[in-house]
Amino acid sequence: MSVRKFVGELERVESSLAQGTEGPPVLATFLVTTSMDAVDYVARFRAVLSAAIRTANQADFDSETISEALIPDWFAEVTCGSIAVGRDDEASSGSRHYVSRRGEEPWELQDWLFCFDPQLRGWAWWDLTRLSHSTVLLWVDSSGEPAFPCEEFRWLAYACGAKNVDGPVVRRLSEWRQSRQDPAT
Structure with a gap:
């Protein structure tokens, strides 16, 4: 993916x-169903994605490790490579849903962070729209590709508290514009 796809990405997340x-x-x-209120889910999702992009913007992807300092503790706790019952019920539940x-x-946190290398990442964040009190639609720029590497994105969605994540499904920009007619988030 062209690195220029990432221009303005952090601003779109925030x-x-x-x-x-x-x-x-x-x-x-990606259609995400969650057991929590969509507003709370969106806040969690944006917090982790923002931290990951900020980390990637400062990272040396040729090094052996990437700083984990900006990643919320609750996300790091469940991103440990095995099923862990963390202090955060939503993250623990999302992790179990991902596995099932x-x-x-x-995911291991370092493996997940290395997926944010702009030379390797197959998607760039675009936006999200809330469909109901427990359903959101996550929009990413995949350069028009219907199939692209995105398992780290799916992990993010689940670990933030998703019960189910469907997609990717390719949609026209006009559909995104239509969904913004009544912005809920």
Whole structure:
């Protein structure tokens, strides 16, 4: 993926986009269902993604480790490579849902952080829209690709408290604009 796709990504994570924003012709979406209020889920998701992007912006991806200092403790606690019952019920539950739905082990934090190398990452954050009190749609720029490496993104969605994550599904930019008619987040 071109590094220019990441220009403005942190700003898009930290605040919702205006409806008239220009963007790529198509975006990939992930439908997330959670047991918590969508507003709380969105806050958790944005906090971790913002920390990961800030970390990546400062990281030396040629080193053996990447700083974990900005990553929220509750996320780091469940991103330990094995099923762990952490102090954060939503993160622990999301981790268990990931394992049961994906048949994968939880991610190791260092492995997860290295996936944010802009030379390797197959997606760039775009936006999110709230569909209901417990459902959100996460929008990413996948350069129009319907299939792209995104398991680290899926882990993020689950570890923030998702019960289920479906996608990616490619949608037109006009569908994102339509979803912004009634911005809930």
